[in-house]
Amino acid sequence: xxxxxxxxxxxxxxxxxxxxxxxxxxxxxxxxxxxxxxxxxxxxxxxxxxxxxxxxxxxxxxxxxxxxxxxxxxxxxxxxxxxxxxxxxxxxxxxxxxxxxxxxxxxxxxxxxxxxxxxxxxxxxxxxxxxxxxxxxxxxxxxxxxxxxxxxxxxxxxxxxxxxxxxxxxxxxxxxxxxxxxxxxxxxxxxxxxxxxxxxxxxxxxxxxxxxxxxxxxxxxxxxxxxxxxxxxxxxxxxxxxxxxxxxxxxxxxxxxxxxxxxxxxxxxxxxxxxxxxxxxxxxxxxxxxxxxxxxxxxxxxxxxxxxxxxxxxxxxxxxxxxxxxxxxxxxxxxxxxxxxxxxxxxxxxxxxxxxxxxxxxxxxxxxxxxxxxxxxxxxxxxxxxxxxxxxxxxxxxxxxxxxxxxxxxxxxxxxxxxxx
Amino acid sequence: xxxxxxxxxxxxxxxxxxxxxxxxxxxxxxxxxxxxxxxxxxxxxxxxxxxxxxxxxxxxxxxxxxxxxxxxxxxxxxxxxxxxxxxxxxxxxxxxxxxxxxxxxxxxxxxxxxxxxxxxxxxxxxxxxxxxxxxxxxxxxxxxxxxxxxxxxxxxxxxxxxxxxxxxxxxxxxxxxxxxxxxxxxxxxxxxxxxxxxxxxxxxxxxxxxxxxxxxxxxxxxxxxxx
Numbered sequence: 001x002x003x004x005x006x007x008x009x010x011x012x013x014x015x016x017x018x019x020x021x022x023x024x025x026x027x028x029x030x031x032x033x034x035x036x037x038x039x040x041x042x043x044x045x046x047x048x049x050x051x052x053x054x055x056x057x058x059x060x061x062x063x064x065x066x067x068x069x070x071x072x073x074x075x076x077x078x079x080x081x082x083x084x085x086x087x088x089x090x091x092x093x094x095x096x097x098x099x100x101x102x103x104x105x106x107x108x109x110x111x112x113x114x115x116x117x118x119x120x121x122x123x124x125x126x127x128x129x130x131x132x133x134x135x136x137x138x139x140x141x142x143x144x145x146x147x148x149x150x151x152x153x154x155x156x157x158x159x160x161x162x163x164x165x166x167x168x169x170x171x172x173x174x175x176x177x178x179x180x181x182x183x184x185x186x187x188x189x190x191x192x193x194x195x196x197x198x199x200x201x202x203x204x205x206x207x208x209x210x211x212x213x214x215x216x217x218x219x220x221x222x223x224x225x226x227x228x229x230x231x232x233x234x235x236x237x238x239x240x241x242x243x244x245x246x247x248x249x250x251x252x253x254x255x256x257x258x259x260x261x262x263x264x265x266x267x268x269x270x271x272x273x274x275x276x277x278x279x280x281x282x283x284x285x286x287x288x289x290x291x292x293x294x295x296x297x298x299x300x301x302x303x304x305x306x307x308x309x310x311x312x313x314x315x316x317x318x319x320x321x322x323x324x325x326x327x328x329x330x331x332x333x334x335x336x337x338x339x340x341x342x343x344x345x346x347x348x349x350x351x352x353x354x355x356x357x358x359x360x361x362x363x364x365x366x367x368x369x370x371x372x373x374x375x376x377x378x379x380x381x382x383x384x385x386x387x388x389x390x391x392x393x394x395x396x397x398x399x400x401x402x403x404x405x406x407x408x409x410x411x412x413x414x415x416x417x418x419x420x421x
Numbered sequence: 422x423x424x425x426x427x428x429x430x431x432x433x434x435x436x437x438x439x440x441x442x443x444x445x446x447x448x449x450x451x452x453x454x455x456x457x458x459x460x461x462x463x464x465x466x467x468x469x470x471x472x473x474x475x476x477x478x479x480x481x482x483x484x485x486x487x488x489x490x491x492x493x494x495x496x497x498x499x500x501x502x503x504x505x506x507x508x509x510x511x512x513x514x515x516x517x518x519x520x521x522x523x524x525x526x527x528x529x530x531x532x533x534x535x536x537x538x539x540x541x542x543x544x545x546x547x548x549x550x551x552x553x554x555x556x557x558x559x560x561x562x563x564x565x566x567x568x569x570x571x572x573x574x575x576x577x578x579x580x581x582x583x584x585x586x587x588x589x590x591x592x593x594x595x596x597x598x599x600x601x602x603x604x605x606x607x608x609x610x611x612x613x614x615x616x617x618x619x620x621x622x623x624x625x626x627x628x629x630x631x632x633x634x635x636x637x638x639x640x641x642x643x644x645x646x647x648x
Contacts, residue, residue: 003484003486004486006484007484007486010482010483010484010487010491011490011491011494014479014483014491014494014495015494018494018495018497018498021498021502022498022501022502022505025501025502025505025506026505029505029506029508029509032509032510033505033508033509033512036508036509036512
């Protein structure tokens with residue numbers, strides 16, 4: 001008994017002494033360990049802002065952080081901010097890592113690419129082109145050949161600026177008129193915008209005042225005009241049916257007020273739907289019941305990728321056909337036809353140009369061939385259609401184009417029904 | 422003279438790694454490079470010396486029944502202290518050693534020396550034993566780390582050996598190479614010091630299986646004596 005008590009006492013005493021020793025050591029080393037950890041964490045921050053005295057992580061205190069902005073660190077002496085960004089919107093799904101230093105003057109003082117997993121490099125010099133830029137990013141552009149990656153990079157940097165501007169940490173940079181026009185074009189004619197949000201157009205030469213610039217959508221869904229007015233430039237989108245909408249450079253819809261600009265644009269725009277009427281008619285005739293009376297629909301107010309629409313009446317039954325030209329792989333336009341019955345059910349879905357999907361993708365999608373892929377849409381309505389149905393692994397661009405085509409076709413059908421009603 | 426013998430025996434004659442075959446796990450794990458091997462050796466030596474001194478000092482106070490838990494608490498305490506100090510003052514080495522630093526607690530060399538030497542000898546002798554064994558452990562690690570790093574990576578302590586770099590055999594830095602080099606070193610030490618290395622401190626006294634063992638004499642002792 002005595003020996004047992006002694007054992008307990010000795011072991012307890014040793015434990016207590018060791019605990020005191022550990023507590024003392026911890027009291028000495030804990031602050032140093034914390035400082036080491038902080039120094040390690042700020043190592044990458046110092047790399048982009050070497051003159052920094054220290055950093056304070058203010059990520060939690062900021063509002064409206066987009067997914068791309070991972071961390072925001074304020075330099076303690078007021079030199080600016082260092083932000084850690086990550087984006088998966090590039091070509092592959094691996095995250096691109098960016099550390100950017102934005103000075104108190106609202107300009108990028110340094111930028112570092114910390115993670116890049118694309119097979120195609122957009123060049124070591126590309127990030128450096130952002131140094132000295134303010135939030136307007138006036139002097140940088142995307143890189144041809146690595147459009148997705150460079151756009152993702154640019155968007156991430158834009159997100160970083162937006163966070164600082166929205167939280168009143170830096171002042172917004174002044175954008176040039178050219179930049180503002182480029183940003184307004186997707187609003188004026190969304191149908192010509194690719195999956196990256198960039199309008200895919202070709203410039204039109206020989207414009208006359210008051211039109212200063214003109215662009216034709218590569219997918220033939222309309223024209224975009226920049227019209228000079230007393231209140232400044234207005235961007236007017238004219239769709240394939242000759243219907244226009246106008247926006248000022250702040251992104252406000254001025255269709256109702258900028259009537260002269262709208263009229264000038266409409267007058268200048270060739271009527272795409274009319275120009276291609278014969279060819280489109282030949283395309284849809286086979287899809288309608290034999291002997292049906294086919295009428296080309298005019299003045300359709302959709303600004304999507306719809307390029308033509310028809311109705312066909314045979315006896316009591318009326319069907320509608322919508323031709324769309326969404327942008328697919330490599331920003332190539334793909335021509336598609338969707339035929340609806342009067343209730344908005346898809347009767348047929350056809351691709352009038354080559355679908356850039358190979359056989360194995362259908363197998364991945366548990367579909368036997370292209371016709372089976374298309375057949376799955378028959379019978380659907382806007383309510384029963386799902387974006388997931390178009391997905392084909394490995395053919396994302398084409399699948400997105402199909403998806404875009406359906407959304408455009410459903411919208412066009414609803415507008416047609418409104419007109420008919 | 423006796424004290425010098427205690428100090429020196431751990432270096433070659435009773436080298437804990439190459440003769441007593443203790444601490445094999447950290448030896449194989451941390452000898453991929455010289456720097457990590459040296460760091461592990463120094464950390465283990467510090468713990469070994471301190472724990473030997475404390476256990477020797479407390480040898481009369483610690484009841485036999487709870488001696489192993491007491492040793493573990495003392496050793497774990499010193500390991501934690503070393504861990505905290507390394508994390509504070511040598512963070513790179515701390516990161517390099519990783520989990521093996523904490524695993525010094527269960528290093529057979531430390532518990533083995535506490536059980537076989539410190540509990541039977543005075544503080545000075547135990548400290549010398551700790552120093553000798555620590556140096557022996559460190560030397561073995563550094564030699565093994567040097568061989569593996571030079572042959573396996575063509576570098577030494579991170580310094581590139583230009584002539585050897587193209588001929589590096591990377592498997593030597595991997596686990597199979599560790600066993601290979603370890604075996605070769607044991608063979609070499611056995612060859613060089615054949616008959617001179619003695620494991621005389623293995624005996625029934627202090628053997629954890631002593632109570633359950635019915636043999637009249639310790640087989641290990643008999644084998645050593647008949648050599």
